[in-house]
Amino acid sequence: MTNPDTVTVSNFIAAIVDADVKANKNGGKVMTRFPPEPNGYLHIGHAKSICLNFDLAGDFNGLCNLRFDDTNPVKEEQEYIDSIMEDVKWLGFDWEDRLYFSSDYFEKFYEFALRLIRKGKAYVDSLSAEEIREYRGTLTEPGKESPYRNRSVEENLTLFEGMKNGEFPDGQYVLRAKVDMASGNLNMRDPVIYRILHASHHRTGDAWCIYPMYDFAHGQSDSIEGITHSICTLEFEDHRPLYDWFIDELELACHPQQIEFARLNLTYTIMSKRKLVRLVTEGYMNGWDDPRMPTISGLRRRGFTPESIRDFCDRIGVAKKASTVDVALLEHCLREDLNKRANRFMAVLKPLKVVIENYPEGDVDLLDAVNNPEDPGAGTRKVPFSKVLYIEQDDFMEEPPKKFFRLAPGREVRLRYGYFITCIDVVKDKDTGEVIELRCTYDPETRGGNAPDGRKVKATLHWVSAEHGLQAEVRLYSHLFVKENPADGKDGEDFTAHINPDSLEILDNCCVEPSLGEMKPEEICQFERLGYFCADRYDCTKEKLVFNRTVTLRDTWARLKKKS
């Protein structure tokens, strides 16, 4: 809880709230809400909204509710409610006892509708959906009033009750607000506020067969909960006049202020729920929590920390300009967090066998390794060294280019925490010519990694003792799409055409140092020189180690290579 006087107003919404608090609007109280529809999983765009709403409340001594906007039973499911609650909690936010559902207010909404009908501000329409569309007019032409617009209050009441009592099939009637068919704002052209839906609701079961539309539920829900600032995304800006109209016509005591901000877009991914659902149902992804998904559960499984996501949401800011944030910023926030907290280990993803010819057969040397150079408190561990090791295939080149510092024939390098070794011979497969083994010598004087004579090497390689290493599966993830904005469709292609065929590479013959055998599901770590990884939340067991690559380390060598 922060003292409002010391709050740094970090965006235009906070500025509005700050001014309202200082002017003692709403008695100086602040109440916000995060209002997801349970029709899909939360993604990082929602995280922006969650952080905004909870932080706004937190910064101004207020509270933030979690409210499910569950007015459309045909699209909503309990599974989504469960996942949403889990994700919000995981992100680090707490709605305490303020878990609400729009469906809890169905009775009240019904009363509100009655009130409108009695005021002559709502009517039951017999027009079909197509007819309503035709009567609505176009962007440039005004709409026409429905012939049923002036039914008597009594007839409206009778019909609406009939709708409620299930006397009519879906689509037979709708209840519409009587606003203005000539408005330039389409939302004001007598919007439908109740439709007949003989569908079972995940919470109210079959109690209702009429359901309110978003516009007739959202603002009223806000009002009922005493929300002071109703934060939503830009596409609802056109709905604000309607939002205000309902609250005014219903003469509700609490009139929340709707404020809109631009939703988050990220490069190389998509954020639309409709598209995300397709990735899942059409089998492009292995579920909503596939580590390539921008969903909260996907990012979590990928190895992201809640702290890094919150930091990201802080840094991107809040404004009204439609924008696309470079995913590199998200990755930067991630690396910054992981660098401080991830313990380091050695893991060889694509093993190349190295035999140290002058190392005694059967000897094992337990070397000291630092767990996290950024955190002395993380301590040290022992790493076994022996005659036969694995190094990374990428760390050897038979004919090294100018700037390649790693191992090559005749060259000396350091094995991290181990010894200096020199490559004296290369063994190749007779048929394919592929390098299958390196013969090296080591310098016993360099134990730990320093030469007493002060001689330097240009590279330090990670390695794992063949005899002691553990076999592991490693899943290498990269950007889901090859195109910066897969959804722009300007090339006439469906967004699925831009899925990165290499977004997942599974390596099942990796060799990792013994201490990694202790990793618990979801535990994060760094594989030195490679990246940050986590033990897969579901698949990693003692018997079968499975690691997900969360993000690579910044790799200046890779960039150099790419340039040339």
Place this chain on the structure above:
RNA sequence: UGGGGCGUCGUCAAGCGGUAAGACACAGGUUUUUGGUGCCUGCAUUCGGAGGUUCGAAUCCUCCCGCCCCAGCCA
């Protein structure tokens, strides 16, 4: 051609009439037993454009241009 918004560095984003913050990215340098990290340096004479007001304009006015959203009985 209706209504509602938005245009400040490659990408986000401060700025609110007194002479363009910051972050990411990028480019150099430095440190380093991770080509990681850290540290240092550089990176908008200019704010979509054109006029105008003013001693002074990204900030005020006018016109123009561009982009986004809206014609679900979705949210």
